Amino acid sequence: MSHGVTERIEEQREFFAGQAVDAEALGRLPAETTERVKATGVIRLLQPPEHGGYAADPTDFMEAVMALANADAAVGWVAGVIGVHPWEMAFNDARVLEEVWGQDADTWVASPYAPNGVASPADGGFIFNGNWEFSSGTDSCDWIVLGGLVKGEGLVDGIPQMYHFLLPRSDYEIVEDSWNVLGLRGTGSKDIIVSDAFVPDYRVLNATKVFDGTAALEAGRDEALYRMPWSAIFPVALSAAVVGICEGALACHFQHQATRTSMLGPMSKNPYLSSRVGEAASEIHASRSQLLYNLSNMYALAQKGTEIPLEMRVASRRDQVRAARRAVEALDDIYIRSGGGATRDEHPLAKWFRDAHTAMNHTIFAADDMYHAYAAMMMGQAPTGFTRLLV
Known part of the structure; x- marks a missing residue:
């Protein structure tokens, strides 16, 4: 990889792992952590090259997210969330790209979508109001993309027409002390409030066009990266973070188990414990491989200029969900074989366990809908509504 991002992450690995406790206590990434993540270049992997980005193979990005997450869950999760935003930013008006990155290519953009x-039409734009939860890494960001509806608009194909509104840091409030949670505490995924902010037309994207690829075409983006479907970028990044977290938990278990003893002797010599952990390790590796395999196949089609079939996109969403769930199920098997000491708050494995299970509460991992969508499609029933929009 010519960009060298993974190598720079590995050089900083000890730092990222070492700051995890401080980030959790602070309830956000410390300023130094943010600067060191920026220095790796991971957030610029999906960024357009004319604004300091790499427009890289998306598998490079996912592997970088996993590398960060297996050092510290919060760092990996924030990188996964923040790092997908430059991909969508590439579809914006040229004025937006200059405003955000003109002075600093390492400027970060938060969300949620x-x-x-609620946006009320006004001369040249909209007056925007709303409240949002779960803005991961938001304290480290200078801009934010927020989902919303336009007042007075009806349904499109039975669902509301959604838009993405881009606001500078001066136009929204981060609600302090709004992220008191079980795990991923260091992500600082706080609440956001917007009160009567004016958003000019050129800072608004039609979300449906982002999801279905029209936004990329209208923006004139012909790079293979930007021909990828939204469902092959944003959800995969979160699955990659979860897999990385589970890899970190596995490494932590081995370190803990190597010196753990009981009245029966060294735990490292117990074949019943070790065999199940070996199986769990294979399950985590299978999750990694499945994510990268599917993504690589889709990117190969995008490089050829071939449209990615709906069947492939739905199967990929199915596998994104299953890969994350499989990895966390494997982590559970590891955790219950790590002894009572691992249940203490101060034990690092307890943190990995809490972080992984908190991550799985993200709506992107809702399994039944994706499993049903795939099975129904194979029986001739194409997905509809929100499910169709998001694949």
Whole structure:
């Protein structure tokens, strides 16, 4: 990889692992951590090259997210969330790209996309209001993309027409002390409030066009990366973070188990414990391989200029969900074989366990809908509504 991002992450690995406790206590990434993540270049992997990005193979990005997550869950999760935003930013008006990156290519953009905002049309734009939860890494960001609806608009194909509104840091409030949670505490995924902010037309994207690829075409982006479907970028990044977290938990278990003893002797010599952990390690590796295999196949089609079939996109979403769930199920098997000491708050394995299970509460991992969508499609029933929009 010519960009060298993974190598720079490995050089900083000890630092990222060492700051995990401080980030958890602070409830956000410390400023030094943010700067060191920026220095790796991971957030610029999906960024357009004319604004300091690499427009890289998306598998490079996912592997970088996993590498960060298996050092510290919060760092990996924030990188996964923040790092996908430059991909969508590439579809914006040239004025937006200059405003965000003109002075600093390492400027970060937060989210969430949940359509909680209401926009009232005004001369040249919209007056925007709303409340959002779960803005991961938001303290480290200078801009934010927020989902919303336009007041007075009806349904399109039975669902509300959603939009993404881009606001500078001066136009929204981060609600302090709004991220008191079981795990991923260091992500600082705080609440956001917007009150009567004016958003000009050129800072608004039609979310449906982002999801279905029209936004990339209208923006004139012909790079293979930007021909990838949204469902092959954003959800995969979160699955990659979860897999990385589980890899970190596995490494932590081996370190802990190597010196753990009981009245029966060294735990490292117990074949019943070790055999199940060996199986769990294979399950985590299978999750990694499945994510990268599917993504690589889709990217190969995008490089050829071939449209990625709906069947492939739905199967990929199915596997994104299953890969994350499989990895966390494997972590559970590891955790219950790590002894009572691993249940203490101060034990590092307890943190990995909490972080992984908190991550799985993200709506992107809702399994039944994706499993049903795939099975139904194989029986001739194409996905509809929100499910169709998000694949």
